[in-house]
Amino acid sequence: MSGPAAQTVGFIGLGLMGKPMARHLHAADVNTIVYNRSRGSLDELVAEGMSGATSPRDLARQVGDGVIIVCVTDTPSVETVLLGESGIEHGLQPGALVIDMGTTAVDATRRFADEVSRAGGDYVDAPVSGGQVGAQAATLSIMAGGTEAAFARAMPLFAILGDRATHVGDIGAGQIAKTANQMIVALTVDAIAEAFSLAKRAGVEPAKVREALAGGFADSTILGLQGQRMIDGAFEPGGRVTVQRKDVAQALDLARQLGIRLPATELNLSLWDRLIEEGDGSLDHSAIIRLYDRAIDGD
Amino acid sequence: MSGPAAQTVGFIGLGLMGKPMARHLHAADVNTIVYNRSRGSLDELVAEGMSGATSPRDLARQVGDGVIIVCVTDTPSVETVLLGESGIEHGLQPGALVIDMGTTAVDATRRFADEVSRAGGDYVDAPVSGGQVGAQAATLSIMAGGTEAAFARAMPLFAILGDRATHVGDIGAGQIAKTANQMIVALTVDAIAEAFSLAKRAGVEPAKVREALAGGFADSTILGLQGQRMIDGAFEPGGRVTVQRKDVAQALDLARQLGIRLPATELNLSLWDRLIEEGDGSLDHSAIIRLYDRAIDGD
Numbered sequence: 001m002s003g004p005a006a007q008t009v010g011f012i013g014l015g016l017m018g019k020p021m022a023r024h025l026h027a028a029d030v031n032t033i034v035y036n037r038s039r040g041s042l043d044e045l046v047a048e049g050m051s052g053a054t055s056p057r058d059l060a061r062q063v064g065d066g067v068i069i070v071c072v073t074d075t076p077s078v079e080t081v082l083l084g085e086s087g088i089e090h091g092l093q094p095g096a097l098v099i100d101m102g103t104t105a106v107d108a109t110r111r112f113a114d115e116v117s118r119a120g121g122d123y124v125d126a127p128v129s130g131g132q133v134g135a136q137a138a139t140l141s142i143m144a145g146g147t148e149a150a151f152a153r154a155m156p157l158f159a160i161l162g163d164r165a166t167h168v169g170d171i172g173a174g175q176i177a178k179t180a181n182q183m184i185v186a187l188t189v190d191a192i193a194e195a196f197s198l199a200k201r202a203g204v205e206p207a208k209v210r211e212a213l214a215g216g217f218a219d220s221t222i223l224g225l226q227g228q229r230m231i232d233g234a235f236e237p238g239g240r241v242t243v244q245r246k247d248v249a250q251a252l253d254l255a256r257q258l259g260i261r262l263p264a265t266e267l268n269l270s271l272w273d274r275l276i277e278e279g280d281g282s283l284d285h286s287a288i289i290r291l292y293d294r295a296i297d298g299d
Numbered sequence: 300m301s302g303p304a305a306q307t308v309g310f311i312g313l314g315l316m317g318k319p320m321a322r323h324l325h326a327a328d329v330n331t332i333v334y335n336r337s338r339g340s341l342d343e344l345v346a347e348g349m350s351g352a353t354s355p356r357d358l359a360r361q362v363g364d365g366v367i368i369v370c371v372t373d374t375p376s377v378e379t380v381l382l383g384e385s386g387i388e389h390g391l392q393p394g395a396l397v398i399d400m401g402t403t404a405v406d407a408t409r410r411f412a413d414e415v416s417r418a419g420g421d422y423v424d425a426p427v428s429g430g431q432v433g434a435q436a437a438t439l440s441i442m443a444g445g446t447e448a449a450f451a452r453a454m455p456l457f458a459i460l461g462d463r464a465t466h467v468g469d470i471g472a473g474q475i476a477k478t479a480n481q482m483i484v485a486l487t488v489d490a491i492a493e494a495f496s497l498a499k500r501a502g503v504e505p506a507k508v509r510e511a512l513a514g515g516f517a518d519s520t521i522l523g524l525q526g527q528r529m530i531d532g533a534f535e536p537g538g539r540v541t542v543q544r545k546d547v548a549q550a551l552d553l554a555r556q557l558g559i560r561l562p563a564t565e566l567n568l569s570l571w572d573r574l575i576e577e578g579d580g581s582l583d584h585s586a587i588i589r590l591y592d593r594a595i596d597g598d
Contacts, residue, residue, distance in 0.1 A: 106501065129512070129515040129516050129517065130515065130516065131516070141511070141512075141514060141515035141516075143511040143512075164513075164514055164515070166507070166510050166511035168503055168507045168508070168510075168511050169502070169503050169504070169507060170502070172501075172502075173502070173503045173507070174511075176497075176498050176501045176502075176503045176508075177498065177503065177507070177508050177511040177512065179494075179497065179498075180494035180495070180497065180498050180508045180512065180517075181494075181511075181512050181515065181516070181517045182517075183490060183493060183494045183497070184487075184490045184491060184494050184512070184517040184522070185516060185517050187486060187487070187489075187490035187493070187563070188483075188486070188487055188490060188517070188519070190486075190563050191482060191483045191486035191487060191490070191563060192483060194482060194486070194561045194562075194563055194564050195478075195479035195480075195482045195483050196479065197559065197561070198475075198478065198479065198482070198550060198553060198554055198557070198559065198561060199475050199476065199478075199479050201554075201557045201559050202405065202471075202475045202553060202557060203468070203469070203471075203472070203475075204467055204468050204472045204475045204476065205468070208465070208467045208468060208472070208476070209467065209475075209476050209479045211465050211467075212440070212442040212465035212467050212473075212476040212480075213428070213440075213442075213476065213479065213480050213483070214463075215440060215463055216428040216429065216440035216463070216480065216520075217428050217429065217430070217440075217480070217484060217520055217521065218428065218479075218480045218481075218483040218484050218487070218520075218521070219519070219520060220487070220518070220519035220520070220521070221515075221516055221517075221518060221519070222516065222517070222519070223483070251497060254497060254501060255497055255500075258497070258500045258501060260496065260497065260500050260591070260594065261594060262493045262496070262497060262591075263493075263566060263570070264486070264489050264490060264493055264563065264566060264567065264570070265493050267562060267563055267566050268563065271562070271563070292559070292561075295559065295560060
């Protein structure tokens with residue numbers, strides 16, 4: 001038997017991203033075992049027909065030589081799920097494949113892969129772009145690092161969860177591509193905020209600027225979506241300022257480890273820090289335009 | 300009689316952008332009179348059946364109450380063509396419409412419009428996005444400032460030259476939108492350079508990053524085109540570093556006049572300055588990645 005349904009899949013982390021992803025697997029007839037730290041989402045998916053686990057360790061045991069997908073908030077959460085007291089490594093069976101679909105630090109990713117390898121398992125880092133909307137619509141872009149064999153094994157599952165999966169390179173390469181993605185997003189959002197602020201101050205409606213730029217060289221998905229949020233003042237997240245800040249800081253940590261300077265990204269971090277200091281950390285990252293609006297109102 | 304053919308159009312500035320634009324007008328049966336400072340392009344277009352003028356003043360006289368399009372390099376060139384010794388204003392007839400399709404400073408644009416208005420003419424600022432390719436294919440994006448009536452009069456000509464024209468607002472509004480456009484372009488090109496540099500240094504091919512990001516949230520025309528140039532090391536311009544630097548400096552001049560700070564744009568200017576100092580001013584702006592490559596090679 002081949003195809004995704006041939007593998008048992010354990011899914012850890014049933015948040016805004018993970019819950020719809022687990023549902024897509026189940027709907028595709030994958031034998032799906034779920035675990036979540038808090039009971040709400042776990043009970044919900046078990047009621048929908050998925051199997052539940054009592055801990056990551058328990059889930060790993062149930063999955064056997066199948067696949068374990070981890071979709072949790074940040075690097076420390078992956079560490080806990082993987083290496084904690086009742087973590088995956090204590091139940092991992094030889095032949096299992098662990099796929100981390102969160103945005104996790106590159107150096108930690110390589111360490112986690114080593115730990116899993118020591119326990120006889122394989123590892124793929126496979127962070128995604130596309131957010132909650134992409135998770136719900138199964139239109140995520142997946143950027144993966146790992147061996148050819150591990151990627152090939154993961155691919156039928158990626159095909160269920162997203163509409164693009166790229167094998168970027170070895171372990172950590174998916175996270176490196178995601179870091180590049182987040183840098184470009186963070187710097188572009190701020191570029192649009194600066195451009196809109198200048199236009200507004202010069203007497204031109206940002207909505208007119210966005211209209212004039214649509215379809216031209218400066219156009220982008222971000223100009224379309226985050227630009228519209230800036231115009232509407234619609235700052236409910238979406239992609240939170242604190243998350244954007246974390247991703248940019250992670251990029252700079254990596255740059256520091258590699259001994260390179262990224263001046264625009266460094267400046268960008270200071271802008272997110274200021275926005276958080278001023279109380280806007282829980283808003284959508286398009287709220288960076290408020291920094292400029294306040295500077296203008298305040299002078 | 301109505302339609303573009305009803306107006307005589309004078310076209311000043313037959314460079315990489317202007318020459319194909321004048322040809323499109325002529326091909327659309329517009330009575331087109333051309334002028335260029337150096338004779339080469341002028342003689343060429345006259346040989347193709349267009350009328351020639353001996354100076355901007357002569358051109359303005361010949362055009363009568365028609366339309367004069369100016370498509371020259373920078374603000375001082377517009378000033379010379381308009382207000383110089385043998386400039387347009389000395390031959391301008393009441394009822395004429397002057398359209399500046401170059402990228403010109405906002406404050407100068409308002410002054411030029413006042414001068415033309417005093418001579419009984421009307422004015423539209425209508426900078427474009429799309430470059431030489433867009434000029435040749437008549438697919439320019441045109442961003443226009445001026446009165447409703449002047450924009451309506453220019454519109455049939457814009458329809459010949461481009462595939463989008465947006466009436467952004469009053470005099471200068473087209474230039475403000477273009478400034479916003481150039482800021483977003485400049486900052487995005489550098490964002491991609493920083494992201495690619497980090498990936499490369501971390502052991503991942505930028506080509507793989509670009510592939511992984513294509514179609515996702517961070518994707519853009521600039522990532523597609525300038526990203527590919529960075530990957531290929533193909534730095535023949537295209538959009539020159541010196542021109543990009545001029546546009547960013549112009550944005551910061553406007554910000555200064557308006558009393559606002561644009562920290563990311565300020566940093567961006569310093570990067571173009573450094574790139575020019577290091578001898579890369581005549582390359583395509585995607586060559587900004589060379590700053591990072593050299594920093595890496597040098598440490």
